[in-house]
Amino acid sequence: MSIVSPQFEATLDLADQEATAALGARIAKGLRRGDLVALHGELGAGKTTLARAVLRALSVTETVPSPTFTLVQSYDTPRLPVCHYDLYRIENTVELEELALDDALSEGAVLMEWPERAGEDLPGAVLRIHLLTTGSQSRRADIAGPARWKPFLTGSSFV
Ligand SMILES: Nc1ncnc2c1ncn2[C@@H]1O[C@H](COP(=O)(O)OP(=O)(O)OP(=O)(O)O)[C@@H](O)[C@H]1O
Ligand SMILES: [Mg+2]
Numbered sequence: 314m315s316i317v318s319p320q321f322e323a324t325l326d327l328a329d330q331e332a333t334a335a336l337g338a339r340i341a342k343g344l345r346r347g348d349l350v351a352l353h354g355e356l357g358a359g360k361t362t363l364a365r366a367v368l369r370a371l372s373v374t375e376t377v378p379s380p381t382f383t384l385v386q387s388y389d390t391p392r393l394p395v396c397h398y399d400l401y402r403i404e405n406t407v408e409l410e411e412l413a414l415d416d417a418l419s420e421g422a423v424l425m426e427w428p429e430r431a432g433e434d435l436p437g438a439v440l441r442i443h444l445l446t447t448g449s450q451s452r453r454a455d456i457a458g459p460a461r462w463k464p465f466l467t468g469s470s471f472v
Contacts (some may be wrong), residue, residue: 323467332459337366340440343465344371344422346393349437351428354444359452360426363444364397371395385412394421400430410453433456433472449463
């Protein structure tokens, strides 16, 4: 029997990149060890931009490259270690195992672009964010995750 924890769902209109950065800062505040933030969305939807905003809010000052080719980049932030994955180029499940996702989640949190490449059952406490391009500067974020995210991700400072 699986226990389904109460879900939090929200749709946020992100008017510009500042709004995306504000969402990143809110995610950073709520982020805990064992959390996996699944960043869905087409090419150029803003997944890396949002991941970068989370890391910046966690006081990462070094360059945050897109991990499209390295597949994963690790950051030791003052609060917790964070691994930023991009599975766009993943070839097979063996390669996925080599990325040590379980280790990353037992030590810290994970931000993951193209999570659908890892299959449907992602490990960890999953916060799903679907980014949709609604204009040259605007995006929509459809969010679903454990109820504890609600206080972090509701409010009006996204527009
Ligand atoms: N509100 C916004 N939020 C996020 N990105 C935005 C926004 N408005 C414009 N952009 C632009 O959209 C682009 C998003 O690129 P980004 O690399 O973050 O996308 P991605 O989803 O990671 O793509 P990929 O699948 O190639 O990794 C950037 O050039 C960014 O400046
Ligand atoms: Mg990207």
